Amino acid sequence: MNPLNNMIVSSLQLFPKSIVKRFALRYIAGEHVEDAVRLVRSLNAGRIMATVDVLGENVSDKSDAEKSSSAAREVLKVIAENKLDANLSIKLTQFGLNIDKDFCYSNVKPVMDLAKSYGNFVRIDMEDSGTTSTTLGIYEKFRADGYDNTGVVIQAYMRRSESDVRRLIDMKASVRLCKGIYIEPEDIAFKKREEIRQNYILLLNMLLEGGCKVGIATHDDYLIRSAYDAIARLNVQRNNFEFQMLLGVRSDLRDRIVADGHRLRIYVPFGEQWYAYSMRRFKENPQVAGYVLKSVLFGQ
Ligand SMILES: Cc1cc2nc3c(=O)[nH]c(=O)nc-3n(C[C@H](O)[C@H](O)[C@H](O)COP(=O)(O)OP(=O)(O)OC[C@H]3O[C@@H](n4cnc5c(N)ncnc54)[C@H](O)[C@@H]3O)c2cc1C
Known part of the structure; x- marks a missing residue:
């Protein structure tokens, strides 16, 4: 940064x-679910999909974690009622990961069940390195328990990601690939821009060649160009990848990707807990x- x-x-x-x-x-999008609905509807009108996130993280109280579970289910209900082209993104620390991982699993399960009943999908975001193994563990447990309507996130800056990706390929996982946003020490994370880019390209090629569905989450022109090249070279089917971007970042690029005929999904966060998320975004904004x-x- x-x-x-x-x-x-x-x-x-x-x-x-x-x-x-x-x-x-x-x-x-704003503080309320109606704000997210309005925004997703306007994205959908422009042939752009969304993933909705109720802002919040690092919950230390079980009742707050349970409230997050209800809020996530409310979003799924609203998506279905309004026939929005959107899925859900969640952060496990908002569902009690730091309290107890079994509690977290059982708190997320009703969300997965409801998503399944609507034919919808839940993406589990990746947080700081202290949660990587438990997050992947919970994702793998959901898959082992028959939930195919869920996917996970891999951060290209993490040195461990190559071996995580090998395991995810064996499971034919749906993976969002991003650079990673948390500040991590050099012994576990690449720090140099070029190293992170090269690892991103390596992991992207592994995932595409391995037949995983990939969410190519970046606003970096260099990586987008490399992704275009890989998709063409490997002749990846349209439904097996999508580009993903954050709300409020590089609408020029967004328009270009859609004009090129690719599928694009925008991450749409809303809610009262906007502070920590926004601070992370500010740090990445060159302006x-x-x-x-x-x-x-x-x-x-
Ligand atoms: C859909 C999506 C989901 C994500 N989920 C996760 C996750 O689960 N875990 C995680 O650790 N990280 C997540 N990230 C964040 C990601 O790890 C990066 O921190 C972020 O995308 C910036 O990296 P970049 O690849 O866009 O490259 P950068 O080199 O950071 O950005 C490329 C260019 O985009 C523009 N840009 C980038 N950020 C901003 C900004 N905030 N404001 C204005 N312009 C900007 C600038 O022009 C910059 O030069 C997600 C990102 C996306 C797009």
Whole structure:
């Protein structure tokens, strides 16, 4: 991550939340499920699919984790009622992963069941390295228990990802491949931009050659070009891959991918817990310094 961005974002944390929210709204649909419905509907009108995420993470109280489970089921219900072209993304620490992994599994299970009854799909996001093994373990347990309507995420910056991908290929997993957003130590994670890109390309080729369904989640032109090349070279069927992008990031690229005839899904987060997610997005935004200065100097 860019050190200037880190500095600017650290100073943002001193601002009142009402000001930070003004910037955050670029990356989230709003605070309520109706906001997400409105946004997904407009994406769908432009032939873009969505994955909806109820914001929140690192829950330490069982009753909060249970509330996350109800909120996720509410989203699935709303998607079905409104006939939206959208699935659900969840973070396991929001469902109690850090409390107890068996509790977490049983708290996610009703979500998987409901998704299955609607013919919908649940993507399990990947969080920091302290949760990688347990997250993959819970994903693998769902698959072993017959839930084929779920997929997981692999982070290209993690050194372990190549061996994780080998296991996922054996299971014909549905995998979203991203670079990874959490700050991890060098002994377990690649740190240099080029190393992360090269590992991304390696893992992408492994997954496509291995016959996995792949969500190619990146806004990096270089990786998108490499993905186009790999898809053409391997003659990958249209339904076996999709591009995925975050709400509020690079709409120019989004339009180009759709115009090229590819499937594209946008990650649409909403909810009251927008702060931590937005801070991560700010750190990745090369223009964040400009936005903040403009707002401070001109009140825009
Ligand atoms: C659909 C989706 C789901 C994801 N799920 C996870 C997950 O489960 N776990 C996880 O660790 N990470 C996840 N990520 C985040 C991912 O790991 C990266 O941190 C993020 O996508 C930025 O990496 P990049 O590949 O876009 O490359 P970058 O090199 O970071 O970005 C490429 C270009 O995109 C633009 N850009 C990137 N970010 C922003 C921004 N915030 N604001 C404005 N412009 C920006 C810039 O022009 C930049 O030069 C997800 C990303 C996507 C797209």
